[in-house]
Amino acid sequence: MKHIGIDVGGTNTDAVFVQDNQVLGAVKSPTTSDVTTGVRRALAALIQACPQAAAPEAVMIGTTHFTNAVVQRRDLEPAAALRVCLPAAASLLPFCDWPEDLAQKVNGGTYLVQGGHEFDGRELMPLDERAVRDAARAIRASGVSTVAISGVFSPLIGDAELRAGEILKQEHPDCRITYSHQLGRIGLLGRENVALLNATLIDLAHKTTDAFVQALADSGIDAPLFLTQNDGTVTLAENARDFPVHSFASGPTNSMRGAVFLAKINDAVVCDVGGTTADVGCVQNGFPRQANNMVEVGGVRTAFRMPDLLSIGVGGGTLVNPDTLQIGPVSVGHRLLQEALVFG
Template identity: 60%
Template sequence: MKRIGIDVGGTNTDAVLIDSTTVLGAVKSPTTADVMSGVVKSIEHLVQSHADAVHDLDAVMIGTTHFTNAVVERARLDRVAAIRIAMPASASLLPMVDWPADLREAVNPLRFMVEGGHEYDGRPLVPLDKDAIQDAAMQIRDAGITAVGITALFSPLTAECELEAAEIVTSVLPEARITLSHRLGRIGLLERENVTLLNASLQSLGKKTVDAFRSALASVGIRAPFYLTQNDGTVVLAEVAAANPVYSFASGPTNSMRGAAFLSGRDEGMVIDVGGTTSDIGYLVNGFPREANNIVEVGGVRTLFRMPDLLPMGLGGGTIIDPNTGKIGPRSVGYRITEEALVFGGSTLTTTDIAVAAGLVEIGDKDRVRHLDRALVAKHLAGIHAMIEDGVDRMKTSAGDTPVIVVGGGAFLVPDQLEGVSEVIRVPHAGVANALGAAMAQVSGEVDQVFSGLTRDAAIAAAQEIATSRAVEAGADPKSISLVDAEDIPIAYLPGDARRVRARVVGTISRPRVRLVA
C-alpha cells in the first residue's frame, strides 16, 4: 500500500513516502509558525523528488500536536456547557473544580448539576430530572454555546442517563456538538468529566484543523483520503478524529514508537524518541505503546482515558544549556535551531552544539564550536547521559536490563552504552521514525465497558463486536480486523456476573486509491 506519513513536531515537520514496507522517500523540514505551510512544503518536496511514485496513493496519515498545544497554550478553545447528572451526590465539587484557573477561564464554562445517575451496582441513584435538562438546554442555547459535555454518575456501567440527556439537548439545540463521557473515559467521575469537557472544547478546532489539512493536501494536488494518528499508535479517518480530538493527544510519541517497532522488527522493548524540543520514553508491548493505567495530566487537567504510558523529558537537539550554571533544559530553541544554535551561527549553546563539539554528529559548522573547553563538553555530555539513564530506570517495570530502540532527529544524544540497558538499537531512517509510524499505522477500534448478565465468553464477544464496529466506522476494512488484546476483570460488588472488559482490534484501511491530481 502506498502512503504518505506526516508528523508535525515542535521543531521539525517530517514526511515519508512508503510502498508497503519500502521507504521511497523522506523529508525533514523546520516546522513553520503557521504549521500548514510547513506541511505543504514537506509534501511538495516529496512530490518533486518522487513524481512518479507519489501517484496512486492509498492514503495520507497525519500526526499533529494542534490539540495538545491548544490546551497547553489556553488558546483556540470553545466555550463549554457542562452538564453533570449526579445530584444529590457530588454537590460540593463543581465541574472543572480541579482545572487550572487560566484554563477554566479560557473555556468560560456554563455549568449545570442535575439529579440522576446510577449507583455503583447499576441501580438508579434518583430518577433523571428531565425538566432540569430541558431548562439547561434552553440556557445553553440562549448563551450561544454549541459545545456540550454530558457526564453521568457511573455511566460506563449504564449510559441511559447520558443518552436521554443528549436527546433532550439536541431537541432544543440541533446544532449542538455533544460529547458523552461514557464514550471516552473510565469509572472515575471527575477525571472522566474532565476529558469529556476537554474534548467538547476542542471539537470546532478539530473541524478547522481537518479542513486546513484537507486544503493543504489539495493545494499540492493530493485528493487521497487522509487520516489523523491517535494516541494508541493507530489512525482514524480525519472526520472521525475531528469529533474526538482528545484521542490525538500524545500521538507524536506513539507514532515514533510504532515507527521504531517497524524499523527494528522488535515488538517488545523500550523506545527513546529524541526530538528537537523534548524526549519521550515509552515501552512497546506487542508492537504497540504500553497503555497508562493511572491518571494522566494534560495541560494541568487530571484525566483518565486511553493514553500511552510515556515519560517526557526536557531534552532534545535544541535544548538550551546555560553556560554559567551548566543547567540542561528544559527550555529549547525549537524550530529556531538553525538560527540560534552555535553551529548555525547563532549565540545560544544547545545540546546539538555539545554533540558536534564531541564529534558525535556532523551538523552545521563544527568550527564554530572549536572554542568550547573539552572538559566542559565532557561534563555536559555526562549530564545528558545521566538524564537519559534516569528516564530509562523510571520507565522499567523490572530490575533487569532492557533493550532500547533509539529514534528521532536527536538520537545522537543517546550513547551506545547505558546503565541498565542490554543493547542500544539504532535503526535506518531514525530521524523520521515518527512519520514512518504514521504512514504504516493501522485503524483501530476499542471498548472499555462494564457488562452484566452475560457469561465471560459472551461479554468478551460483545466487547469485540463493539470494538470492531468502531474500527469499521473509523475506516478499517471489516475483513482485515483482528483482535490485538482483550482483558476482563470481574466486579464482585455488582450483580449479574458483572465484569469490566477492555478489547482492542486493528485492521487495514479500506479506502480506494486516489490519484495525484496533475
C-alpha cells in the same frame, strides 16, 4: 502497499513515502502557522524527491497540535459542563482539580442536574429533563457552543447522557456535544475531565482536519486520509474530527512504533524529543504500553486510553527565561528558524 506518512509537529513537518515496508523518500520542512501550507510544502518536496509518492493508496497524518494546545493554553474554546448526578456527586464540581490558569480560560459554566445510574445499572434518580432544558437555555444565552455531558456510572449505561444531549440539541441546535461515556472510564472526575478537554478542542480539531484535507487536495492527491491515535492505530479523518483527545500523545506513539519498526524489534524503551516536549515510553509487542491509572495532560488528570509516558515540557524549541531561569513549557514552535539563538 504505497503510503505517505506525515508528522505535523509544533516545530517541523516531516513526510515519508513507504512502499512494501521500505522508506523510499523522506523530507522535513518547518511547520507553518496555518498548518495547510506546511503540509502542502512537505508533500511537494516529497513528490519531487520521490515521484511515485504522487499516487499513494493512503495518507496517514500524526499531529501534536491538540496536546500542544492544552500544554501551551492556546486555541482552546470555552466548554460548559453538564453533569447528570444529583442528588449524588455534588461535593466536587467540574473543573475543581484543573490548573487555575487553564480553568479560567475554558470554564464555560457548570450545571448539575438530577439523574444517573448506580454502579449495578439501577437508576439513581429519573433524569430531570426540565433542569436539563433550563441548563441548555442558559448555555445558549452565555454564548458557549461546546458542551461536555457526564453522568454517574455512564460507561455502564449511557442513556441519561444521551437523553440530556437530545434535549440540549433541541434548545441549542448549534452546540457540539462530547459524551463522557464514549471516552473515559468509570471514575467520574477523570472521565469528565477528558470530556471537557475534548470539548475545548473540537473547534481546533475541525479546523485542523479540514486543513489536512485541503492540503491533500491542493497537492493533487486523491487517497483516503487517516489520523494516528494514541494506541498505535489509525482512524479515518472524519472519525477523528469529534474525538481530538484520541490524538493526545499520538506523536510519541508514532515515534515509538516507528523506532521498533526500523530497528526490527518488538520491545523497547523509546525517547522521543520533539519541538515542545520530550517523551519516554515502553513498547511491548510492537505497540505502546497503556497506562493503567490517571494520566495528566497539561496538568489535568484524565481517566481514558493513554500510553504510559513520562512527558517533560522541554524540547528543541523550548523557551528559557534568563531572568527566572524557568525552562518551558512554552515553545517557539514553528518559529524556531527565526527565533532560535543557536541553530544548526
